[in-house]
Amino acid sequence: MQRSIDLGAASVVVRSPLREFNAQLDLLYRDHSQAGDSGFADVRVALLPGPPWRVWGPQVRLWSEASCPFDPYPLDSALPLFEWGTNWLLAQRLNAHVLLHAGVVAREDRALILPAAPGSGKSTLTCALHLAGWRFLSDEFGVLDTESGLLHPLLKPAALKNRSIDIIGGQPGAVLGPVFAGTRKGDVAHFAPDRASVAARRRPVTPALVVFPRYREGAALRCEPVRRAEAAMRLGLNSFNYRKLGPVGFDAILRLARTAPAWEIEYGALADALPCIEQLFGKAS
C-alpha cells in the first residue's frame, strides 16, 4: 500500500507490500499519515522484499528514484531501514535550511534546542521533556530556516537506543514501536510523538535556549553557561550541512547563537536534568 506522511518541514510518500511494516507505520505515524499520494513529496521511497530465491535470510530493500542507495536489511527490519534511509535522503534535499543535529522541543512556540553527538542522551532527554509536557518538534533534525531564523518541526519518531528504550518506554503515556535487537546501533525502538505536537507540525517556533546535554552514568548534576562564540562553533559542528552552506550557514548559526543563550549540562539522572532545564528555560526570555 502507499501512504503520504506530512512531517511538517517535509513530506514523505512510502509504498510497501510488507504488512508488518505497514502496521508499524500505522502506529508510529498514526496522526500524520494518510492513504494515497499527496501529489508532491520531498522523499518518495518503496520498501520491497529482496529477490524471492533468497530463502535463507530474506531481505528488504529501500528503493528511491529507481535505485537502492543502501545495503539491504533483514526482511523484518524494514522500519529501521525506512527511518534511517529517509533521514539520509532528507539530509540530501533540505539544504534550503541549516540542518542541526539536535532534538527540538518547545513551550508556547519558544524552542529549546538540544544539539549533541550520538550517545550523549539527546534522544532520551528530548522524549523525557516531551512526556513532561513540552511540544515535540524533532529528535534528529533541528530545521533552522535561514531566511526567517525560525525552527520548523520535522515530526519523525525518535530513535531510542539500548537502555533508553526501557527508561522512556516505562513512562506513562509513552508509545513505542517494536524493539529491533542487534542493529548496527544496538537495540533500537521508535518513540511516537503525541497528537498535539503532530497537529502543530506546520507552526514554526522561535529559538529561545540551547542546551548541550552530556549524560554520564552516576554523574552529579553540573550546569555551566557556554559563551556565544563557542556555542556557535559547537552548533555548526553538530550540523549536517553547516560546512556546505558556507556563508549562509555561518550567518544563520551566528543569528541563532545571538538570540538564544546556551548552557551545557552534565547529568546522571533525568530527575536532575529536567528541573534544571525548566529553570534555565524560565530564565531565558
Add this chain to the structure above:
Amino acid sequence: MSTHPAADCALLLRGLHEALEIPEARWDRVLRLARMTGLHGRLAAANADNPTVSERVRRHLLSATRMADFSARMLDAELRDVAPLCGGDFPVIALKGGAYALQALGFARGRFVSDIDLLVPARALRTMEARLHAAGWESAALDPYDERYYRDWSHETPPLRFPGHFLELDLHHAITPVTGRRHFDPAPLFDESLPIAGSRFRVLSARDQVLHACVHCFQDGDLALRVREIADIDGLLRSFAGTTGFWPGLVERANALGLGRPLWYGLHFARSWMQTPVPQEVLSALPGPAAVLRRPMEAYISLALLPPDPDRPPGLSVRFARRLALARYHLLRMPLHMLLPHLARKAWLRTRRRTPDGANENAGGGP
C-alpha cells in the same frame, strides 16, 4: 498521476534553459529526474527566479542552488591551490567542469563538479604528480594490479586527494584510454589550447572541448544516466557555435583526430533531446551509423542514457541496455585478450569482497 518518464525528461531538459510553468505534481517528477541525473543544480539556476513555483518547489530549487554553490566554491579553492604548482614549464589544461568554470560559460552555473580533471603532456605526468605529492595531495591506495591498470592501460593517474578536501583530482595525459580503439596522440590538443586570462591554467580550444565532451559521453564510461553529458555538449555548442567557421572547423578536426563517430552521436542526441541548433549538413558530413541501425540505436541509447521511471525498479530492458553499454565501454577500452583476464579478475574479487556498510553508490568506471 504518473506521467511518462520520457515526457518528464523532455521537460527537465527544457527547464535547463527556461523557466517552467507546470503544476506542482509535475515539478515533483521533474525534480526527481533532475536529482537522478545530477542536473538539479542547472534546473535551479534556470528557475531560481521563476515566480510560478510553489513554496515547496522553491525550497528544493534553493537547496540545489546552495549545493551547487558549494560545489563551485570547492572547485574554485582546489584550482587556487593547484595553480602555484603550474610552473609554466609545461602546459596544464583544465578539462570539463574546471574548464567551464574558468571560462565562466553560462551552463557552468549550477553544474555540479565531483572532481577536477587536468591534462598534462605525457612526459610531464610524473613531474606534475610529484609536485602534487610534495604539496600534500595523496594518491588513493591501490594494490599493484590496480596501480598497473592506471599506469599502463588507462589515460590518467589514480585519483589524488588533498586530505580534508571534497574534490578528487585526476591527472590525465590523454583524453582516450591508451589501450582503446580510439586512442590518438594528444599533441594537437596542446598545440591548439588557449590561455585563460589571469590564470595559470589553459583550456582546450572550443572545438576540442566539444570533441572531448562527446568522447567522454559515448566512449569513456558506463552510459547509464549520462544525459548530463549531453547537456554539457548542448551547453558548449550554444556557447561556441556563434563563432565564424566553428562548424566546418569542428568537422575537420573530428575527422583529423578520428573522432567523427562520437561527434556524430553527441550532435545527434543534443539536437534530438535538447533542440540544440546543429546544421543538418554538419551531421551529414560525419560518419554516422548506417541508416538501418539508427532506429534500434536510438532506442538503445535512450534506454541506457535517459533516466528510467523513478517509481519502480528499472525494468529488464533498461537493465539489458545498461549491461550492453557496459560491455561496449569495456570493449572500447581494451582489446579482448586484455579485457577477458581483467574482467575475470574483477569478478573473482567481487565474490571475495563484501561491500562495506552504508551507502553503496553505483560503482563508476574505475578499475
